Amino acid sequence: MKKRTLNIAVTGLNAIDSPGPGVSVIRALHEAASFNVNIIGLSYESLEPGIYMHDLVARTYSIPYPAAGIDTLLARLEYIHEKEKIDVIIPNFDAELYPFIKLEPKLKAMGIHMFLPTLHQFEERHKVNLNDFGRKYGISVPHSKVLYDLNTVHSLPSEFSFPMIVKGKFYDASIAYSIEQVKSYFNKISAKWGLPIIIQEFVHGTEFNVTGLGDGKGNTIAAVPMRKQYITDKGKAWGGISIADEKMLDMTRKFLKNTKWRGGFELELMKNKDGELYLLEINPRLPAWIYLAVGVGQNIPEALVNLALGEKVKPFSTYSVGKMFVRYSWDMIVDREEFEQISIYGEL
Amino acid sequence: MKLRKNVAVSEAGLLFNPVNGESYSLNPIGVEILNLIREDKSPEQIIKVILEKYSTDKATFEKDYFDFIGILEHHNLLESHEETNA
Secondary structure (H helix, E strand, O other), X not given: OOOOEEEEEEOOOOOOOXXXXXXXXXXXXXXXXXXXXXXXXXXXXXXXXXHHOOOOOOEEEEOOOHHHOXXXXXXXXXXXXXXXXXXXXXXXXHHHHHHHHHHHHHHHHOOOEOOOOOHHHHHHOOXXXXXXXXXXXXXXXXXXXXXXXXXXXXXXXXXXXXXXXXEOOOOOEEEEOOHHHHHHHHHHHHHXXXXXXXXXXXXXXEEEEEEEEEEOOOOEEEEEEEEEEEEOOOOOEEEEEEOOOHHHHHHHHHHHHHHOOEEEEEEEEEEOOXXXXXXXXXXXXXXXXXXXXXXXXXXXXHHHHHHHOOOOOOOOOOOOOOOEEEOOOOOOOOOHHHHHHHHHHOEO | OOEOOOOEEOOOXXXXXXXXXXXXXXXXXXXXXXXXXXXXXXXXXXXXXXXXXXOOOHHHHHHHHHHHHHHHHHOOOEOOHHHHHO
């Protein structure tokens, strides 16, 4: 039987030291067994490497930053849809999820499908609400506090011991060993990502991540735990290995069952020396290391696309344990004309 | 005393714990002892096999053997007594 070809638009084509998941998602989609793909890249900046990977991405269009507003994004997507007849969009940045969730009904009416968490799920799992989230769903989370005002940092030592983590609302986290460092990180991170700043108890231990997919009805469609083996100074895994930890899988299933999570996700976990697991963060999208899940037998992006199209997807039941990913950066040679094309016309 | 289920040991001596993703490198004698443990040999049997094969005295090997077992326990690579008896 001839496989259908889907036009799938993907964001997150960047690959700086904190790489976007887009290119990994695209690799996964090219390996899908249930469909062929024509990939449309959606970029925010002209130097996102995925734009120039013509063997993976057929055509790229620049899209406006979320700060430009939902209507501006919708107008741009309407233009792109007119040219490309998009079947599915996979947004891969935390910061763009809010406008895409808001636009989901309008895009669906245009024939564009997505499989995103609901606005309630998106807000509830936010770092700012993690304490309440842990209490509500019976999941251990480190104690955290939300700060809007630099003057309130002086009260922190009565509630937290040093070191403590200073986190931005979307990205960035630093370990502070003194009030002076807390202040410095507060200013640095809030200048980049805005307020609030989240202070989180530091849990000593080993870092793990789980990526997976929830069907929105409480079922686990996919789940793959990974131990970070090589961590950059930004805390990003540059190498990792799939593991078989039942506690982590149980926590993942509990998270999906209780929240009825819809879409891809990444859980950031810390295991202390007593083997207790803490949930540090829930990323409401697929992670940059998603290709490891494909490598161990769970093509999560493919399953996500099928769910977005309203098809029945059989949950994955197994994966290979002990498979590693080792990340590499690659210098592409690009003609200046291509850079000009995407910079000036917003299309390549 | 049993090695945890799923703990993998390669011929070259790389030991992998699938629960936490930790890897350890063993020297040839470590691999040999681990293989004897996997064959369900008792500590007395293992000590006897090694003493017959290598020129070392009992006191030295016993100390090294129990140090090695302590390291395996520390890294959670052996089943606990409850698990073994279950």
